[in-house]
Amino acid sequence: MSKPPKYWARAKKILSKKDKVMKKLISDYKDGSLVTRNDVFFSLCKSIIGQQISVAAADSVFLKFKKKCKNKINARTVSKLSFSSLKSCGLSKQKVKGIKDLAKRTLNKSFKPNLIKKMTDEEAIEYLSDLRQIGRWSAEMILLFTFNRSNIWPLQDIGLLRAISNNYNKKYFPPKVFLNKLYKKFTPYCSVATWYLWRSIDNEPIQY
Numbered sequence: 001m002s003k004p005p006k007y008w009a010r011a012k013k014i015l016s017k018k019d020k021v022m023k024k025l026i027s028d029y030k031d032g033s034l035v036t037r038n039d040v041f042f043s044l045c046k047s048i049i050g051q052q053i054s055v056a057a058a059d060s061v062f063l064k065f066k067k068k069c070k071n072k073i074n075a076r077t078v079s080k081l082s083f084s085s086l087k088s089c090g091l092s093k094q095k096v097k098g099i100k101d102l103a104k105r106t107l108n109k110s111f112k113p114n115l116i117k118k119m120t121d122e123e124a125i126e127y128l129s130d131l132r133q134i135g136r137w138s139a140e141m142i143l144l145f146t147f148n149r150s151n152i153w154p155l156q157d158i159g160l161l162r163a164i165s166n167n168y169n170k171k172y173f174p175p176k177v178f179l180n181k182l183y184k185k186f187t188p189y190c191s192v193a194t195w196y197l198w199r200s201i202d203n204e205p206i207q208y
Contacts (some may be wrong), residue, residue, distance in 0.1 A: 043145055046058075151187055
């Protein structure tokens, strides 16, 4: 793991000044920050595994997957594992196909993660979404947790929507107009706001 992003301290000050809820959350959760593993393949596998299941279920499946990979989660290791071996971790057929395809495209270099660094957020989301089993939500998780982009506002994330409802006394789901208002208020540090909102509903900081 790495140090907090360079913008983290400045973002906390600005968000605290702009928003009372943020000020309280930043004061309540002094430990931790967004960090990166700097490993796109690892994070994409974790993201595919975590789709549409609870955090606890995702953790359980991921541990089995990690064991199958003998703690070496990389394209070469995954490419050598059979379909049935991966499925036995608790993965659906679609998720196995997604992980196998990711390994293949990483090895044949039709997927080049290094290109993402020069892309805008939207360009990167489009590029990542071209991968099998990777949609907007998964792409945003990669930009947040692997590339530590500062202004990701993942409105397909149920946890974020729930945290906004809880902290701002809004009905669930929060109105789009309100979500857009927060986006404008938190820009260019929506990623930091998202991290603190997640912390308010989960004791452990999320990491992909």
